[in-house]
Amino acid sequence: MDVHKLNLRDAFRLAFIISKYVDEKSFSQDAVDFISDIVNKLTPDEYLQCVRLMTKLDEDKIRKEISIDLLTAFIEGLKLNQIATLVSFYASLGL
Amino acid sequence: MALPQTTIDIIATRILLDAKSALASLQEFSDGATTARERIDFLKRVIKSAAAQMGGDFKKAEAAVRSFAGSLSGIKASEISQAGRELRQVGERGESAFKRIFSSVNALRIALGAIISMLLFQAIQAVNQFVSKSVKQFTELEESLFRIGAAEKVLSEAGIEVSVSGLKSGVSELRKELKIFSEEELTKLVGQLSVLTKELGFSEEQILALAKATAVKNLVSPEVESLDQTAGKLVTTLLTNQSKGAATLGIALSNADIEAKALEMHLLEAGEAASELSDKEKDLVKLQIILDSAAGDSDKLSEFLSTNSAKVKENTAAWEELQVTAGGFFASFIPALTPLLRFITDGINGVKLMTVLFHALQVEIIAFWMALNSSLNPKIVLENIIQTIKDVPKIFDEVLGNEIPSFFATIPPDAPEWFKDLFGKYLTDVETATSETAKFKDELEDEDALEALEDIDQKIQDIILSAKQAQEDLDLKLVQKQDDLNLEYDRKGEDAARKHGQKLADINQDALDKIEDAKRKAREDERKAEQDLLQKLKELRNQFLMDLDEALHARDARQVLRLIKEYKNDKQNILDRKKLDDQQRKDRLAEDLKAIELERRRRIESENIEYARKLADLNEAKAREQADLQLWYQREQEDIQRNIEQKLQRLIDGYITEGKIHEENQAAIYATLVKYFGKDTAVVNSLAEFMAQRFAQIGQMAAQASQAVQNLSYGTGGGLGNSSGDSLRIPRTPRIRGGARRMAEGGTIIASRPTSAIFGERGMEAATFTPLGRTGKDINKVFGDVSFSGANGQAQVLLSLSPELRGEIVSDAMNGVAVVIEHVRRER
Numbered sequence: 062m063d064v065h066k067l068n069l070r071d072a073f074r075l076a077f078i079i080s081k082y083v084d085e086k087s088f089s090q091d092a093v094d095f096i097s098d099i100v101n102k103l104t105p106d107e108y109l110q111c112v113r114l115m116t117k118l119d120e121d122k123i124r125k126e127i128s129i130d131l132l133t134a135f136i137e138g139l140k141l142n143q144i145a146t147l148v149s150f151y152a153s154l155g156l
Numbered sequence: 157m158a159l160p161q162t163t164i165d166i167i168a169t170r171i172l173l174d175a176k177s178a179l180a181s182l183q184e185f186s187d188g189a190t191t192a193r194e195r196i197d198f199l200k201r202v203i204k205s206a207a208a209q210m211g212g213d214f215k216k217a218e219a220a221v222r223s224f225a226g227s228l229s230g231i232k233a234s235e236i237s238q239a240g241r242e243l244r245q246v247g248e249r250g251e252s253a254f255k256r257i258f259s260s261v262n263a264l265r266i267a268l269g270a271i272i273s274m275l276l277f278q279a280i281q282a283v284n285q286f287v288s289k290s291v292k293q294f295t296e297l298e299e300s301l302f303r304i305g306a307a308e309k310v311l312s313e314a315g316i317e318v319s320v321s322g323l324k325s326g327v328s329e330l331r332k333e334l335k336i337f338s339e340e341e342l343t344k345l346v347g348q349l350s351v352l353t354k355e356l357g358f359s360e361e362q363i364l365a366l367a368k369a370t371a372v373k374n375l376v377s378p379e380v381e382s383l384d385q386t387a388g389k390l391v392t393t394l395l396t397n398q399s400k401g402a403a404t405l406g407i408a409l410s411n412a413d414i415e416a417k418a419l420e421m422h423l424l425e426a427g428e429a430a431s432e433l434s435d436k437e438k439d440l441v442k443l444q445i446i447l448d449s450a451a452g453d454s455d456k457l458s459e460f461l462s463t464n465s466a467k468v469k470e471n472t473a474a475w476e477e478l479q480v481t482a483g484g485f486f487a488s489f490i491p492a493l494t495p496l497l498r499f500i501t502d503g504i505n506g507v508k509l510m511t512v513l514f515h516a517l518q519v520e521i522i523a524f525w526m527a528l529n530s531s532l533n534p535k536i537v538l539e540n541i542i543q544t545i546k547d548v549p550k551i552f553d554e555v556l557g558n559e560i561p562s563f564f565a566t567i568p569p570d571a572p573e574w575f576k577d578l579f580g581k582y583l584t585d586v587e588t589a590t591s592e593t594a595k596f597k598d599e600l601e602d603e604d605a606l607e608a609l610e611d612i613d614q615k616i617q618d619i620i621l622s623a624k625q626a627q628e629d630l631d632l633k634l635v636q637k638q639d640d641l642n643l644e645y646d647r648k649g650e651d652a653a654r655k656h657g658q659k660l661a662d663i664n665q666d667a668l669d670k671i672e673d674a675k676r677k678a679r680e681d682e683r684k685a686e687q688d689l690l691q692k693l694k695e696l697r698n699q700f701l702m703d704l705d706e707a708l709h710a711r712d713a714r715q716v717l718r719l720i721k722e723y724k725n726d727k728q729n730i731l732d733r734k735k736l737d738d739q740q741r742k743d744r745l746a747e748d749l750k751a752i753e754l755e756r757r758r759r760i761e762s763e764n765i766e767y768a769r770k771l772a773d774l775n776e777a778k779a780r781e782q783a784d785l786q787l788w789y790q791r792e793q794e795d796i797q798r799n800i801e802q803k804l805q806r807l808i809d810g811y812i813t814e815g816k817i818h819e820e821n822q823a824a825i826y827a828t829l830v831k832y833f834g835k836d837t838a839v840v841n842s843l844a845e846f847m848a849q850r851f852a853q854i855g856q857m858a859a860q861a862s863q864a865v866q867n868l869s870y871g872t873g874g875g876l877g878n879s880s881g882d883s884l885r886i887p888r889t890p891r892i893r894g895g896a897r898r899m900a901e902g903g904t905i906i907a908s909r910p911t912s913a914i915f916g917e918r919g920m921e922a923a924t925f926t927p928l929g930r931t932g933k934d935i936n937k938v939f940g941d942v943s944f945s946g947a948n949g950q951a952q953v954l955l956s957l958s959p960e961l962r963g964e965i966v967s968d969a970m971n972g973v974a975v976v977i978e979h980v981r982r983e984r
Contacts, residue, residue: 100175109168
């Protein structure tokens with residue numbers, strides 16, 4: 062499953078979802094804890110929405126993928142889109 | 157057609173749950189897995205979990221885990237490869253085959269709503285866990301034995317007398333003393349110790365003694381730790397100068413303690429320090445200290461063994477040993493199980509429903525539990541759960557009752573209890589057969605769902621029949637068109653052949669004509685030449701005679717001789733010329749004939765080529781038309797298919813409008829029916845059979861109920877049915893296997909197809925059969941050939957009325973039977 066770099070609009074959508082569940086302390090954790098923290102807080106809809114944004118697949122296709130591939134895509138997508146920087150930038154705009 | 161929101165939430169929930177589980181495992185790995193073995197074991201668990209979602213494909217699962225692990229942590233690809241390799245070697249096929257049942261999602265699951273059964277689900281979970289744990293235990297035992305074998309080899313090569321059988325029997329002895337550890341645990345421990353201490357050159361007895369000491373220390377240790385961890389501490393103590401771990405186990409290994417023990421063992425003299433000991437001697441001293449410390453804990457051990465926790469552990473050990481045995485059983489069972497599972501997953505009959513149900517059970521129970529803890533409305537999920545649980549026993553019973561028994565009749569009697577509980581009802585060679593499903597049967601009734609199913613069944617039957625009819629018509633048309641096409645092109649072929657023959661004949665005739673002309677011309681020329689010759693000879697002779705006459709008249713002898721000579725020469729010349737002309741004429745004729753023959757052959761060849769081209773064109777045109785015909789056939793089939801889909805869609809839309817089917821079933825029913833009526837319309841036949849068998853009972857019950865309700869509206873007793881008129885409830889007639897109905901308690905059956913009924917099994921009963929929609933010739937006959945009353949469907953009724961009552965005459969209480977009031981007597 063390929064993940065994509067997001068355009069501004071989609072990046073803000075992603076940031077909107079993720080920023081609800083991260084704060085400054087989150088970024089100092091190691092990668093596993095950071096991702097686990099986010100995933101544990103996301104609702105199922107939000108999780109699928111994030112995967113959909115980053116993979117550009119529609120919901121039907123996503124439902125047919127296996128969970129571990131979706132998780133890998135989620136992680137790779139957050140890395141590719143530099144989620145820490147994105148969330149900080151989004152927060153700085155006061156949106 | 158969008159799926160309802162509830163369904164999407166359930167799937168999304170499952171996806172998120174799996175993600176959380178994977179991340180939790182990764183955290184556990186990061187925190188806990190330190191040795192290579194632990195890392196490999198963890199990775200094997202993750203791969204197995206991923207493989208379960210992929211239908212047992214370990215290769216794909218390995219690749220997925222590699223991507224996942226690589227994206228987030230420093231797990232090496234080589235470790236993942238080794239884990240995958242070990243899994244494949246040990247052979248998890250049975251487990252993955254079993255889980256393959258659960259991993260296929262079928263729209264029928266959604267159509268029937270959230271189908272679950274708490275008890276069935278627990279049984280399935282128990283099956284799953286038991287199988288996976290058993291296989292795990294069995295494989296770990298195999299690995300331990302392998303480790304012992306490897307250690308034995310190394311130790312033997314080092315000259316130390318040790319044998320696998322010796323170690324194994326030592327393990328058995330240990331087991332007798334320490335029942336709270338399973339044989340697998342102790343074998344694993346002995347294997348580990350053998351390998352880890354091989355450098356120390358311990359004998360078989362020493363390894364077993366150390367194993368016993370490790371086990372004892374593990375039990376009495378104040379810290380809660382695994383056997384592995386205790387073994388690790390002791391081995392570290394033996395191999396290094398580290399004694400911190402041993403100290404936590406109450407083992408004192410200071411220099412003073414070592415010196416004291418060495419003195420006791422006569423390895424040191426008085427006054428000598430521990431540094432005087434060789435490495436080997438120091439190892440022996442440490443070992444003895446550990447053994448003595450363990451022996452000193454025997455009181456504590458006895459005290460522990462009498463506690464409840466020890467008993468629990470003992471039971472756990474026994475359970476683990478059962479699992480190991482079962483794992484071995486499964487290892488041989490798996491080949492027999494795999495065809496069954498393949499049969500289950502591949503069959504296009506009701507068995508598929510069972511597998512679908514099982515999967516749905518798992519998914520929905522998770523959703524239900526999640527719903528309790530999330531923003532999902534648990535009531536909706538619970539309603540779905542309850543709604544569809546009602547169908548489980550019926551389907552389960554029908555499926556297993558009809559399909560499984562012959563297959564499972566060969567299972568050995570020592571099958572695990574869970575197996576007997578789940579399928580025991582259908583086994584023939586199991587002593588204590590029980591079934592959880594029996595609990596459901598009497599509890600549930602759902603008339604509404606059954607009614608909806610009846611209606612759907614009938615309408616589906618109609619759609620099936622019309623589809624079959626359309627298909628038959630289409631096939632017939634195809635055959636006719638094919639025949640017409642063949643006929644047309646056969647005729648065209650014949651025409652072409654005929655024309656070709658004619659042309660060839662024309663060419664030959666033409667050639668013959670030309671030959672004839674040429675010969676005629678040659679003959680003509682020859683005749684002319686002959687005439688010329690004669691003329692020329694005549695002229696020559698006349699000229700000669702005249703000239704001779706003049707020469708004679710002139711008495712010129714020389715002239716005469718000359719003339720005679722000249723005449724002879726000229727004559728010879730003419731004759732020679734004639735001969736030459738004749739030869740030339742002959743040659744010319746021969747050439748003409750040759751040219752004609754060549755022309756003929758050329759024309760024939762051209763004609764043959766032309767004919768071949770025509771035939772090729774005909775074949776090509778025929779092939780094109782056949783392709784067009786196939787395309788037409790395909791389009792017609794698609795039209796039939798589209799027609800079916802439209803009818804199904806209208807059917808379902810109609811039901812939704814009437815509110816008979818909940819919207820969330822719509823998409824799935826449609827998808828399911830389209831699937832069954834899909835591209836392969838040959839499935840129509842088998843589906844019709846299947847549907848007819850499965851829903852025949854429901855259809856009959858619906859018709860029976862409907863007819864009986866109508867009949868109950870006639871309160872004068874002129875009809876059949878319940879004459880009290882109070883209750884519209886039609887009791888269900890129990891059905892025995894094979895389809896015949898038991899009528900011991902009376903009742904009415906309305907049948908629209910051949911139906912068996914049993915009556916008289918509890919005493920004398922009378923049964924009357926009345927054709928509906930027509931008058932049967934045997935109607936009202938009691939013994940088949942003797943009419944009890946009336947004839948030709950008529951009956952006479954004597955009605956006695958008091959002046960206060962007024963008699964109502966019912967003209968036809970029953971279809972086909974006319975009740976005629978012939979005589980009414982009024983009493984005053």
